Structure formats: C-alpha cells, structure tokens
Amino acid sequence: MGAVQLRRRQAGGDMSDRGARLTTQRDIDLVEILDRALGAGIVITGDVTLSLADVDLVYLSLRLVVGSVPTIRGEPADEVHTLAAGAVDPR
Amino acid sequence: MIYAYAICEPATAAALSRRRGLGGAALRALQREGIAAVYSRHRSLQPRPTAKLVMAHERVVEAVMARGAVLPLRFGTQLGDEDRLAAVLAARRRELLHALDRVRGHVELGLRVIREPDRRTDGGAGERSGRDYLLARVGDHRSAELAARELHAPLAALADASVVRDHAAPPDILVAAYLVDVSRVPDFRRCADELAARQERLRVLVTGPWPPYSFAAVERR
Numbered sequence: 001m002g003a004v005q006l007r008r009r010q011a012g013g014d015m016s017d018r019g020a021r022l023t024t025q026r027d028i029d030l031v032e033i034l035d036r037a038l039g040a041g042i043v044i045t046g047d048v049t050l051s052l053a054d055v056d057l058v059y060l061s062l063r064l065v066v067g068s069v070p071t072i073r074g075e076p077a078d079e080v081h082t083l084a085a086g087a088v089d090p091r
Numbered sequence: 092m093i094y095a096y097a098i099c100e101p102a103t104a105a106a107l108s109r110r111r112g113l114g115g116a117a118l119r120a121l122q123r124e125g126i127a128a129v130y131s132r133h134r135s136l137q138p139r140p141t142a143k144l145v146m147a148h149e150r151v152v153e154a155v156m157a158r159g160a161v162l163p164l165r166f167g168t169q170l171g172d173e174d175r176l177a178a179v180l181a182a183r184r185r186e187l188l189h190a191l192d193r194v195r196g197h198v199e200l201g202l203r204v205i206r207e208p209d210r211r212t213d214g215g216a217g218e219r220s221g222r223d224y225l226l227a228r229v230g231d232h233r234s235a236e237l238a239a240r241e242l243h244a245p246l247a248a249l250a251d252a253s254v255v256r257d258h259a260a261p262p263d264i265l266v267a268a269y270l271v272d273v274s275r276v277p278d279f280r281r282c283a284d285e286l287a288a289r290q291e292r293l294r295v296l297v298t299g300p301w302p303p304y305s306f307a308a309v310e311r312r
Contacts, residue, residue, distance in 0.1 A: 033301075036304035037140075
C-alpha cells in the first residue's frame, strides 16, 4: 500500500464532506503537534514550566482520543489504517 | 511575565501585530540586532499543555512560518520580562542567526511507520502469552530495522537534515522528521509513496509541512 499523505491546510474545503476523516486527521495533527511543541523546539530558558507529569497526562488523554477513533481512511483507497500516539521524549 | 513563541527575523515579527496568542493576548515583537522574538505579556500564566493551549502556541508559530524563517520555541517558554528575553537574544545571537539560515526555505515533514496489527497475536480472545508478547517485540525490532533501511534512509537522502526519534512506542515502529527544501516537498512525498507501496507489513504516514521544531535547536559553542 502507498503512504497515507496528510496535506495540511491545502486539503481544507474538499474534506468537509468527510466528517469522520476530518476528525481523525485533526487527531493526527494533534499528535504530531504535541510531539513537536512539547518534545522539540528550542529551549532558551530554564523556565519551561512543564513537569513530566503534565506531559504524561496529555499523552495519556491523547492516546485515549486517538484510540477511540480506531480507523483512518486512506487516500484514495478504502484501506483501514490504525494509529496510536507515539511517546513523547520529554527532554 | 512574558510567554515566548518563536524566534524569527525582525521584518517577519513586525507583520504579526494583529494576531493573538495564548489566552487571546496580543502578540508583540522584540528585536535586537537583526534577530527577533514573538511573545505576549501575561499577568499570570500557567501554560499547562492542554490541547487548546498547545494549538494556540502552534498557530502563532505557523503564522510566523507563513511569513518567513522561524525557529519554534518549546511550548511553555516563559521569561520574567522583556529584558530577560533581550538578554537571551543578545547572548545567543550568532547561533540563532545560523539556525535561521539553516531552516530558511525549508519545512519539516514527519514520517510515522506503524506495525500492521497481527491477527494471530493482537485482538482475538485478547489472550496473549508472554511468548507471544516477546515474539511481537522481536518482530517490532526487526520491523524498525527494515523501516530504517527501506524507508528512512532513502527519504533522508532527499532531506537536508533528518532525525529519528529515540523512543517509538508500539505500534509505532519508527518516527522520524526531515528538513526538506520547499521545492522538494512533492518529490519527497512521491518517493515516500513509492517506498510505502513496497511494504506489506508496515503502514506509512507522512505528515506536514510543519514548522521546523525538530531542527531549530542549535549546537551551543
């Protein structure tokens, strides 16, 4: 099977008629954004005020969110894809 | 107290004045000698990483990205006041400028490789022996090596930089990020699609374009 390509923003309007997929794509976006905003990005100060527990909590709830939407429709095939959140690297 | 979102060039920061940040706070720009930071002022702020706040952070970073080169800051970056922020910009000016040069004209693309659910050991009666579990983990390890060789390596060759995340948690087999020249994004996607089509046991997800979070950090000298 081919890669599931998620084109953010550009897809915009033509997805509005596919509610289930839109929800799922938003969840994937959230996973990817949390991975990056919490686990990467520059640290310029010692005052980044996140505790490990905070991050774990987000990931726990996120896993539940993503886990509750178990299928992703591929594009354009009808293959069913499953996805779960990856673990954050809380450095 | 101030909350900082991103580092960019002064002209880029100046174009953001009408946008809002965390809690609807007005965005401000602070610049020192050719480098700028986008931030907002808050009487009190406890930026817990809720989906809403992280998305607010992300929207600001993406707005900066839409206007020029951006170095995203880690979510939760707070400083006492503008003087502290100015001091950081001054102290790290050279490395920040260097990092801006590196990401200019580039975006970050993400790769997430996921194991196909194995019907023999996943699901079913929900009973998995210790042996099944160990076999699955050995399988994951082999799949990760396969994914690194057949997916990551050729994609990394199309990127200016790449990074593989240390800890991919099952069913993720491999999570990686690539710094890709904007003009090469279609090639990258096409290549990923072709490589993924050859995989039978692995599912391949390509995401982005993202701000270059994974490539913003600069080596301190």
